[in-house]
Amino acid sequence: MRRISIKGIIGLIVSGGLFLASIYLPWWALRLTAPQYKEGLYIWVYPYKLEGEINIINxxxxxxxxxxxxxxxxxxxxxxxxxxxxxxxxxxxxxxIRSRKILAVWTGIVMILAVVGIYDIYHWLSTFGKNLDPAAPIEIEPFIPPIIGTNQLANFETLSFFSYGAILVGTAICLLLLVLWMGKERYE
Incomplete structure (x- = not known):
């Protein structure tokens, strides 16, 4: 395999910078709306903290x-x-290092980490939605909120979505794939 080109090196450095920047932005969010909460109640999930109207939602x-x-x-x-x-x-x-073989292996590892991350979100949504206290004042069927999309629960509509940090991570992964595909040195 040919080595990574100078443009590819720049793409990988930008990709690494996007991964770093994503740490400081929310990756996933949940908005709850209802007649009494028309402006919406939010939970913003960062890689290191939760923000939003968590006490009200709890x-x-x-x-x-x-x-x-x-x-x-x-x-x-x-x-x-x-x-x-x-x-x-x-x-x-x-x-x-400029090795396309190493880049190919690394891109595969990053893709696996991304899949594990999405599964982790699903796991927690499932855990919280299915493990309801049977002695709760309002009895509902266990449920799994969607990772992306809307869900209706009584008079509340939920909207789940990936946020800015996840967009940066997705862009960083796309750069890895692009450099792997196109970022090789050309020999004349």
């Missing part, structure tokens, strides 16, 4: 028997920024 979730959301509930938040930092660093090291 008090509402109490009525259906859902456990409280808090940062302690998600152990990934303690180490995910470090994983992302290592991904960014290795991406930049691959750029300096």
């Amino acid at each position: 008090s509402l979730n109490h009525y259906i028997g859902m456990e409280n959301f808090d940062e302690a509930s998600f152990p990934e938040l303690a180490y995910l920024p470090y994983i992302i930092g290592v991904v960014a660093l290795i991406t930049m090291v691959v750029a300096l």
Whole structure:
């Protein structure tokens, strides 16, 4: 295999920078709207913290028997920024090594990590939606909120979506794939 071109090196360095920048932005969000909350209640999930109207959402979730959301509930938040930092660093090291074989292996590893991350979101949505307290004031069927999209639950509509940080990660992964596909040196 040919070596990574100068343009490919720049693409990989940008990719690593996007991974790093994503740490400071929310990756996923949930908005709850209802007649009494027309402006919406949000949970913003960063790689290291939760933000939003979490206390209000927890008090509402109490009525259906859902456990409280808090940062302690998600152990990934303690180490995910470090994983992302290592991904960014290795991406930049691959750029300096200039080996397309190493880039191919690294891109595969990053793709696997992305799939594991999406599964992790699904796992937590499933855990919180299916493990409802049967003694809750309002009895509903267990459910799994969608990772992306809307869901109706009583008078609440939920909207789940990937946010700015996930868009940066997606762009960084696309750059890895683009450099792998097109970023080789040309020999005359």
